[in-house]
Amino acid sequence: MEHPEPDTRTLERGLGEYVRAVAAAVGVPAESTTVEISDTATAYLGLPRRWLDRPDHDVMLVWSERRGWSLAVETDPADDPVVIARHADDLVPSPSAVAQFVADAVAGHHPGQDSPGPATAATRTSLAEKLRPYLHDPR
Structure with a gap:
């Protein structure tokens, strides 16, 4: 039996x-986050730290449904961010795993830096299933 694609609102909520x-696991207030569902689902967390190699630029944690989590340094608005590390193991790792990934990268360990991200892209249906545990009303 094929499941219908989740609606955008449910996916965005999850x-x-x-x-x-x-954000809570990483120690970032919810106000420092954004989520967008368009042709690609993405998320952004502004981190309250700077990168030693680029002390004038903010560090951010970004997520996309195609690549999973990446730690990056913000650059000029016209330029792409500089990726420091990628969490390559899972598209939706546990919040504690993301926090450990950030801590390791900040400590100088760059896990998955050269990795393109998770090996398989999730369908919107499988992504919604992975996010279901985070919904307060999982219906």
Whole structure:
């Protein structure tokens, strides 16, 4: 039996709750996060730190449904961020795993830096299933 694609609102709610859980685990207030569902689902967490190699630029944690989590340094608005590390193991790792990934990268360990991200892209249905545990009303 094929499941219908989840509606954008449900997917955005699930991703929003997941990102809030990640933010809490990383120690970032929910106000420092954004979630967007368009042709690609994405999330952003502004981290309250600078990178030693680029002390004038903020560090951010970004997520996309195609690549999973990446730690990056913000650059000029016209330029792409500089990726420091990628969490390559899972598209929706536990919030504690994301927090450990950030701590390791900040400590100078760059896990998955050269990795393109998770090996398989999730369908919106499978992504919604992975995010379901973060919904307060999982219906």
